[in-house]
Amino acid sequence: MNLSWDDFRLTYQDHRLELVWPGFSVLEAELDRCVSATLRQRGPDGGAQLVFQFRDSDRPVPGLLVIRVDVPARYADGAHIFTEWLQHRHGVPEHAQEAAEDTVLEQVPLNSAAWIAAPAGPASDELFHHVLTRIAMDTD
Template sequence: MRLEWPGFHLACEEGRLEFSWSGAGVLEMGVERCEAAMCRGSETGGGLQLVFRFRPVPDSAASPTVVRVDVPNQYEQSALSFVERLWHQHQVPDRPEPTVEDTGLERVPDDPEWFVAPVHPASEELFRDVMIRIADDGA
């Protein structure tokens, strides 16, 4: 499977995803490490963005790797088709399993290893204001 436009090339061959940016670099990742592949609205304006999330190598301290690529308008349908083929041919999900970070904010973890001290009233007020703003932004 291949997807390309001027300055960018993406291939899925022999169990590897290879991202190549002309004159910039190449990233090669195993398809088995891809925990999500999706298309969504671009963060840099209109259009579409490819987003791939890869889990770290087992037993490493590395964080997940996320690759985002803005798709030129004339290649959007090809990008959607590429991602759909990944879903079906390689069982790559369209979104990752929820992680601790995705499960929501906790004020203080319920964990005996955490030390908790009284909080200053100004900090309490700031916390309430931030939580209200977050709730309002999500509505």
């Protein structure tokens, strides 16, 4: 499956997505790393924007790569078909599932090697507690 216009090409082959901006950049990714594929309508001219999210969950700290590609109006229908095909045939969701946070936000202990400069000053400590209070109020 392919989708292309003057300055962009999107190809699916052998369970891989390849996004190419000729003369600028190439991104190749296994399809199972694509956690969402969305087509957003942009403006009154009929143009759109393809949005892909890729995640590498095999690493100790999983990264997130978000790619946004502007789609000219005359290619918007093809982009719609491509994203629908990815979603229905290959199970790529339209929106990424957010991973549940399994840790509580807490202050790094003063004797931790994670500190760049310790101890934190009183203003930093006050800001930390203020932010935690705001988070608690916003989530209740």
